[in-house]
Amino acid sequence: MSVELIAPSEDLRLRAVADYGLSPDVMQGDLEPLNRLANALFGVPTSMVSIVAQYHTFFASRIGIAVCEVDRNISFCHTTITQDEPLIILDASLDPNFRDNPLVNGPAHVRFYAGAPLIGPSGATIGSFCLLDTRPRAAFTPADVANLKLLATLALDKMELRRLARAHQAGENRFRQMSATSPAGIICADREGIIRFWNQGAEAMLGYSAAEAEGRSIDLIVPDRLRGGHGGGLKHVAAGGKPKLVGQSVELWARHKDGSELPIELALSMWQDNGVVSFGAIIRDLSSRRANEERLDRLAHRDHLTNLPNRLVLCQRLEAMVLARSEAALLVLDLDGFKQVNDTLGHSAGDRLLQDVAKRLLSVTGPLETVARLGGDEFAIILPDCRADRGADLVAERLIQALSVPFTVDGLAFNLSASIGIANFPMHGNEADELLSAADLALYAAKAEGRQRYHRYSPSLRQAALQQHALESELRHAYERGEFRLFYQPQVDGAGRLMGAEALLRWEHPERGLQSPAAFLPFLEKSPLAIQVGQWVLQTACAQASVWRGNAPSFRMGVNLFGLQLHNGDLVHEVQKVLYKFRLPAKNLELEVTENIILQQSDRALRMLQMLHDEGVSIAFDDFGTGYASLSLLKRYPLSRLKIDQSFVRNLGTSREDAAIVRSIVHMAKAFGLGVIAEGVETEEQQERLLAKGCDELQGYLLGRPMPAESFAVQYGLSLSGQREIAA
Structure with a gap:
């Protein structure tokens, strides 16, 4: 990566850089609080105040980075100084201007960069206040940009004091020349404390014009309650006494022309021209700086809402x-x-x-x-x-x-x-x-x-979490190694005719054997792997249904959906693709959603289910009545039938409450034009009662246990052709 052509003003820019007398880490103590504030505010590990010199970029202060300078050729800040607004790179690996940069594809692994140019009083850009992260960002908002620019302004405030202090050392003429472009208040006084120079920055800050201030005592800007000793202090230093404030930056109170007081930061210097002692004071108004720092600090440490x-x-x-x-x-x-x-x-x-x-x-x-x-x-x-x-x-x-x-x-x-x-x-x-x-x-x-x-x-909770983590890893390996299996449980009508089957997921563990759904499904449902496994289940079940339609054209295959398929997946496209691939009519597929899954979904999920329902796919409401769903869901969602949970079927002959619930579910379903199927049917008495209450279909151990496709085909006289291909 080569250095871009240097603008004609580069010599002026480098002279502006030299005016600050900066070197690596020279302002670490002054600027580190701003770096820490930036790290907290933007959630980045690395921030720095970078200075772009002739051949390299160095950091006047830094946090989160070991090196103190880099070659200018590869510096992001080299680009930042060519523009007036911040440079934001959300993912450097995708940016054509930076993806080949050694800082991006090398050990530093920089992905995110944001840098605000540091534009000095002369208009020259000396460097940037910048942020780095090894992770890309999805966005950097206008509010983020404004806060980054404010941090750059605060950093320049502190650096300006250093620039003017160096000008003091060069003599009064140089000091006066530089003061003309400085936003700071610049005051020069003699050994008697009489003001000899007063710039426009001082006029704007303190209210007095140069004509009003020059020739008067420095006490002019000192609040009445703090007066006394200033002129004497200057005489003491001029006579060779030990200075107390010279060479230091201190925070004081100053008096405005209108009598009000304002907090200031003052840096005092002393020099001699032709044996005459003079003093210079650089004054910065802390009111706005403190307000800005407090606002940024509040943003970094307080929840905005x-x-x-x-x-x-x-x-x-x-x-x-x-x-x-x-x-x-x-x-x-x-x-x-x-x-x-x-x-x-x-x-x-x-x-x-x-x-x-x-x-x-x-x-x-x-x-x-x-x-x-x-x-x-x-x-x-x-x-x-x-x-x-x-x-x-x-x-x-x-x-x-x-x-x-x-x-x-x-x-x-x-x-x-x-x-x-x-x-x-x-x-x-x-x-x-x-x-x-x-x-x-x-x-x-x-x-x-x-x-x-x-x-x-309790410690058992962490142990369970570790076990869950281990199980999630095992499930990933199970998917990659093809250890998942589908079993099929028959669904029959009142006359005992086969109407379809529900595809049920099983895990054939190489060491522990066939695992029940309770051993892994609760963990799988919460895992991102649920989308991939759900797609495999849909494809395998539809392929099987397509084979069995050869003997039973109206055969309906029920497939359970994971919540993540509705939340993150493109379910409509996935179903359409599978139905087309296996030439399976939409009416031969039934997607089952549980009450809890529906309650957790958005309008987008509702739209997907509606589109599938409109195409002819049946939508079944599984485990109905066991959760917190309201009747309004029956009206809002595009349902085809309700599945009565086995918890209500189990005690149907002994519990009046369960019998009443089953009767109510059947009546509601009929009123909404929905079909009804009951799960968990294990006795003939349950079968008779359910049919008497109006159930359309039944499912349970009495009618058939979940079984592999080969066993299901043999028991119901369905085609075995295609079984080998589906298993593969």
């Missing part, structure tokens, strides 16, 4: 707690039912609800307890000096109770609940990350137990 501390602050306080070795508790809280608010009223209403949640959390906790928002609808609370007893449990109970009171958003009432995980320090973790992980595991356990409850961490 709720104004609660963010995850960064939570982790910092957890680390401080660990260092203090004091007992404490960490609660991680997640809202149950929040998605419904977003889906019903939109994200702006959801944001207002989160603000109300934050207020309730603060009303329950005390001033010494930290309430932070981790992101989304997840919050965390640190309870200091909390022993591993009932203290945290009582707070969790109060939090759950406070959040169970209905919320009102846009005139509508919403009932939410909360699940909470609790971990104690040091019992459940000796490090901040370990403690946060323990609380997260406890939260997952609380949700698994039914929500609106809290759960305390």
